Amino acid sequence: MSLNSIFQYFVPKDKKFFPLFEQAGSNLIDMAKLLKESVHTSDLQLRKNNSKLLEDLEHKGDNLTHQIHLELGKNFITPFDREDIHALASSLDDVADFIHGASNRMELYKVTEPSEAMKEISSLILEATEHVAKALFELKDLKNIRNITDSCVRINSVENKADYIFDKAVAELFEYEKDAINLIKNKEVLSAMEDATDKCEDVANVLESILVKNA
């Protein structure tokens, strides 16, 4: 039983960290929707606009992380262990970085025709961020442990699917893509996308360790 578990009976319901985590969760969904749209459209102007919007949302995410760190500095008592709040905020930040990174690479490398694998993984990223946001929303009420665990299991399963699609797509690139520069472009965009689902899994791992400590 941690110091925080002892304190939590004395402490009024946290009004600082949970709203910030909820906002970070919805922000990830918004980002994943834009990326998915960009990968599925053939409208280059829409894609350009989305890329700009994604940059703005990434800054918004940075600000949320920053605010969580500021609150950590100001509050002696936190709803769960400081190191876990820190780890959770960082892992959410990483998800945002890679979603933005995938869109950015598509723009920079002029990947004008996203592959089937990119389309599939972009849908999986959206799915994963929806589970992440749901788990973050439930976090404020640790009575719904079952729901959080459920979301974590689903995130892991989405990550496994993305992993499988990524491996298959890269193997095919090495088999059929004879233009090395195209191979690099495609591999790096896919890789940023797959990393985004890995980072969702990191979020799930942090959430699970929070559950175990506070159950």
Next chain:
Amino acid sequence: MSLNSIFQYFVPKDKKFFPLFEQAGSNLIDMAKLLKESVHTSDLQLRKNNSKLLEDLEHKGDNLTHQIHLELGKNFITPFDREDIHALASSLDDVADFIHGASNRMELYKVTEPSEAMKEISSLILEATEHVAKALFELKDLKNIRNITDSCVRINSVENKADYIFDKAVAELFEYEKDAINLIKNKEVLSAMEDATDKCEDVANVLESILVKNA
């Protein structure tokens, strides 16, 4: 002197964490043996089987990490600082990921004829995991500090050798390999292997910081 050092005089010998760390250590040796065999054989079927076995052992490693995290959640008193147990488990997990990753890349990229450098580094990975396992085995009895320090020194020396072979091999690829796609394949397999020895060095760093605190 940490809180744990004070507590350790009152606490019965830990029966939870040490056996898990020992299992994680032997698991790494098993993985390194399979990778070394795959890199040294020309029997493609054996290599395919080993790749499958490596995937299973990586899952086994994941489970051990998971169990260590569960124990961390359940136990208020731990044989050494919680953050160090966490860091040690994560660093062992990283070693497993890169050993599996090296084998996986060989399969996916169809690197049918592993280079001399790959053979040498795969042998060094096995050597490094043997020192890691030895140090983890000694960890339960902090009287053998000398032995643990010794293993850490050896891990560092193995990592230096792998680093040198990697740098030389990559320089040669850029000098002589004119096929860019082959260059990428070889560089990425080598790089996953070299990362595996880097991660063994991370394990050694965690072990050394545990020694310093508890000496």
Next chain:
Amino acid sequence: MSLNSIFQYFVPKDKKFFPLFEQAGSNLIDMAKLLKESVHTSDLQLRKNNSKLLEDLEHKGDNLTHQIHLELGKNFITPFDREDIHALASSLDDVADFIHGASNRMELYKVTEPSEAMKEISSLILEATEHVAKALFELKDLKNIRNITDSCVRINSVENKADYIFDKAVAELFEYEKDAINLIKNKEVLSAMEDATDKCEDVANVLESILVKNA
């Protein structure tokens, strides 16, 4: 208010950690100067010498990190939270690794004519390390919070510039460089350089979180 903030009124001025951090800061400036010189010169022998010197300075940095860890093990009371000292030391170590890595890749890949983008980013790395060193120097006297914040803001701005130059240079490589192997070489050297400024930003993030806690 952290335990350390309470203790600091009782504790004589720290004589152990601050000097080590100051040395780590000047070491980074020395490294950045050598890298900048290497990227700007056409004297291949000078570049070779600098590469050797950079390796020595990287080892010097490793030793400083190691000493900081040893002090952490020996001292129960630290000038600010142990986890922050650890994070600060690691982030400084990462900056050194990438500065050395950039120089090493130039040597190994025989990038004989560094691009304009490399020259610009190498100058930005020097600028960033100067702000890092300045902030570390001020750290011992937390009265100068304003100066430290100032340095952090400047580090962030330098990182943004490097990011922009990197993205533009990589886009141009994919647009104009038809030789895939040259593309890889240039991209990887640029990428190590850009990572060095990212790592300076990580240092700034750690410094800011220390300020918030101890203000």
